[in-house]
Amino acid sequence: MKPIFNRAPLTPNAMAPLPLGSIRPEGWLLDQLRTQADGLSRKLCEVWPDVGENCAWLGGEGDGWERAPYYLDGLIPLAWALDDAGMKATCEKYVEWMLASQREDGWFGPEKNEDHWPLMVALKALRQYFSATGDKRVLVLMDRFFKYQYRNLAAHPLKAWAVARGGENMELALWLYNLTGQKYLLELCRKLRAQTLDWATFFHTFPNTMPTGRSLKWERLEEGMKEELADGDELAGENRPFFQTQYHLSHGVNVAMGLKTPGVINLFKSGFKEQGGFKFGWAKLMKHHGVASGVFTCDEHLSGASPTQGTETCTVVELMYTLETLIGLGDYGTELPDILEKAAYNALPAAFTPDMSGHQYDQQVNQIKVSNEPRKWYNNGDDSNLFGFSPNFGCCTANYHQGWPKFTSHLWYATNDGGLAAISYAPCTVRAALGGVPARLKVSGGYPFSQTVRIEVAVKQPAEFPLYLRVPYWARQPMIYLPDGEIMQVRANETTCVRRKWRTGDVVRLEMPTAPRLTRWYHQSGAVEFGPLLMAFQPKEDWQQLDNGDWQVTTEENWNWALLRDEPMKAVVEGERDTAFGKGGPGVKVLAKAAPVEWTMDGASAGSVPMAPAPQGPARVIELKPFGDTALRIAQFPIAIDPVR
Numbered sequence: 239m240k241p242i243f244n245r246a247p248l249t250p251n252a253m254a255p256l257p258l259g260s261i262r263p264e265g266w267l268l269d270q271l272r273t274q275a276d277g278l279s280r281k282l283c284e285v286w287p288d289v290g291e292n293c294a295w296l297g298g299e300g301d302g303w304e305r306a307p308y309y310l311d312g313l314i315p316l317a318w319a320l321d322d323a324g325m326k327a328t329c330e331k332y333v334e335w336m337l338a339s340q341r342e343d344g345w346f347g348p349e350k351n352e353d354h355w356p357l358m359v360a361l362k363a364l365r366q367y368f369s370a371t372g373d374k375r376v377l378v379l380m381d382r383f384f385k386y387q388y389r390n391l392a393a394h395p396l397k398a399w400a401v402a403r404g405g406e407n408m409e410l411a412l413w414l415y416n417l418t419g420q421k422y423l424l425e426l427c428r429k430l431r432a433q434t435l436d437w438a439t440f441f442h443t444f445p446n447t448m449p450t451g452r453s454l455k456w457e458r459l460e461e462g463m464k465e466e467l468a469d470g471d472e473l474a475g476e477n478r479p480f481f482q483t484q485y486h487l488s489h490g491v492n493v494a495m496g497l498k499t500p501g502v503i504n505l506f507k508s509g510f511k512e513q514g515g516f517k518f519g520w521a522k523l524m525k526h527h528g529v530a531s532g533v534f535t536c537d538e539h540l541s542g543a544s545p546t547q548g549t550e551t552c553t554v555v556e557l558m559y560t561l562e563t564l565i566g567l568g569d570y571g572t573e574l575p576d577i578l579e580k581a582a583y584n585a586l587p588a589a590f591t592p593d594m595s596g597h598q599y600d601q602q603v604n605q606i607k608v609s610n611e612p613r614k615w616y617n618n619g620d621d622s623n624l625f626g627f628s629p630n631f632g633c634c635t636a637n638y639h640q641g642w643p644k645f646t647s648h649l650w651y652a653t654n655d656g657g658l659a660a661i662s663y664a665p666c667t668v669r670a671a672l673g674g675v676p677a678r679l680k681v682s683g684g685y686p687f688s689q690t691v692r693i694e695v696a697v698k699q700p701a702e703f704p705l706y707l708r709v710p711y712w713a714r715q716p717m718i719y720l721p722d723g724e725i726m727q728v729r730a731n732e733t734t735c736v737r738r739k740w741r742t743g744d745v746v747r748l749e750m751p752t753a754p755r756l757t758r759w760y761h762q763s764g765a766v767e768f769g770p771l772l773m774a775f776q777p778k779e780d781w782q783q784l785d786n787g788d789w790q791v792t793t794e795e796n797w798n799w800a801l802l803r804d805e806p807m808k809a810v811v812e813g814e815r816d817t818a819f820g821k822g823g824p825g826v827k828v829l830a831k832a833a834p835v836e837w838t839m840d841g842a843s844a845g846s847v848p849m850a851p852a853p854q855g856p857a858r859v860i861e862l863k864p865f866g867d868t869a870l871r872i873a874q875f876p877i878a879i880d881p882v883r
């Protein structure tokens with residue numbers, strides 16, 4: 239398999255994803271993926287009927303909507319990242335059923351399903367299967383299905399979730415166009431675009447500057463309408479179109495997916511609105527709903543920037559996939575990999591128990607009690623904050639599997655001049671044809687827990703090709719050490735091209751020193767960041783398993799710390815780490831001076847961050863850990879006035 243670049247008349251791209259299986263995890267990332275596989279991914283199909291033998295995606299009577307496709311969409315990249323024969327065999331069961339399910343007219347999947355949305359997820363999964371195996375039956379299925387859509391979209395239109403998520407459908411059709419050059423696929427994209435929510439306009443005008451609870455009051459909606467908002471086909475009643483559009487445009491997972499839609503449309507209909515869609519949308523999302531873990535809040539719907547509002551796990555993984563997609567489509571600014579890294583190294587690992595057998599539906603940045611109690615969510619259940627099998631709703635149970643495996647398969651991209659470009663330096667091995675020669679890159683160093691990255695090259699024969707090495711914005715006086723002893727002083731927030739004749743044993747070393755930095759958030763709160771990691775104070779955690787198997791986490795320790803303004807912070811890098819998030823092991827910590835302040839609980843959540851509070855006791859040094867290693871934490875701190883020294 240070769241990387242697939244954009245075909246004219248689509249906007250050209252300089253980078254494209256590598257075929258699945260080209261990138262294998264190493265070090266801590268390998269432990270992370272193995273933990274995921276052993277935690278739930280390998281056995282989900284045995285323990286959860288929704289994706290098991292009796293699900294409609296294997297021909298049974300059970301669930302026939304998004305769950306099995308979601309699961310497969312993560313299981314395929316996981317199985318090929320780990321080269322795991324058992325998980326590959328599981329994937330093949332679903333793939334074979336999907337291939338065999340296609341009707342004469344091109345529609346496929348469970349007989350009872352008429353919704354385009356779960357088929358989009360199935361196609362995302364099948365495309366990865368093709369990328370890993372080269373099985374051309376996938377292309378035949380896609381072509382026949384897209385022809386069905388081309389002929390029938392007027393009579394059988396996108397509805398509800400599919401209207402919000404049509405960008406996924408267009409992106410898949412364009413991918414097939416890049417392979418086959420069939421013009422009808424471009425025409426299909428125009429038809430799909432006409433039925434898809436106008437995300438580009440939404441991101442430019444951004445009406446949702448308030449928590450959704452203030453404009454679309456959930457408790458005031460009639461019961462019947464609540465279900466129709468999400469799933470309904472019939473838009474009876476004069477307010478319903480308004481509410482349904484509002485509902486979908488403020489829905490967190492939709493927004494995370496919608497962020498890619500302008501960039502996808504830009505490939506075939508380039509304009510200012512489309513080109514700036516992500517950039518403007520992201521800036522406004524973070525301004526009005528952003529939290530320090532690198533994501534926006536959505537306890538189902540956009541919920542403002544308070545660090546005790548929730549963020550759904552599906553939103554985290556879909557945001558990551560949006561960024562991975564946009565980078566591969568050519569929408570490559572220095573900003574996108576930074577956003578991707580921040581979500582991957584903070585919000586993603588925070589969503590799971592250390593063994594990845596359980597997850598939260600909603601995570602909080604300031605989270606000091608994980609329990610089944612009411613929160614100020616928009617419309618999520620009280621159990622959303624528990625770690626468990628399917629707290630609140632089963633979408634995340636099915637969908638979270640794509641997070642780590644797809645991040646792994648997008649750490650490096652192929653470039654259109656025969657080289658490779660780095661997006662993030664997590665430990666891995668990359669195999670690709672570089673400069674026309676089979677080559678292997680081994681990336682080590684334990685990034686992001688340390689800031690030294692070592693890249694060792696092996697080539698079948700000496701060959702010239704470029705490596706594009708990205709240096710994040712937070713690096714201070716970064717250096718690249720080349721094999722011949724040359725030292726390149728490079729700049730932060732830039733990508734450096736190293737083009738040379740490579741030989742086996744050549745080693746490139748990146749030094750990207752950094753220091754803890756204070757960033758400012760909601761209510762003048764401050765967050766401590768170190769490289770791409772958000773750092774958090776973690777009180778002593780007490781985990782208790784509930785009768786249904788879910789976990790609550792409580793603490794007796796004080797957590798009401800405010801950071802002292804202008805006090806220096808110190809980072810301690812403990813050495814190369816080879817263990818997954820949440821499992822401890824060496825890594826990094828930051829020591830910061832803090833004082834207790836008047837700050838209490840508000841129900842089961844930490845109260846609103848006090849603004850410029852006065853210290854209530856002596857200052858001391860507190861230890862901050864990577865956010866992704868914690869279940870309980872404070873990560874957006876008050877900044878105390880009048881430090882006590």
Ligand SMILES: [Zn+2]
Nearest residue numbers: 550552633634
């Ligand atoms: Zn979910």
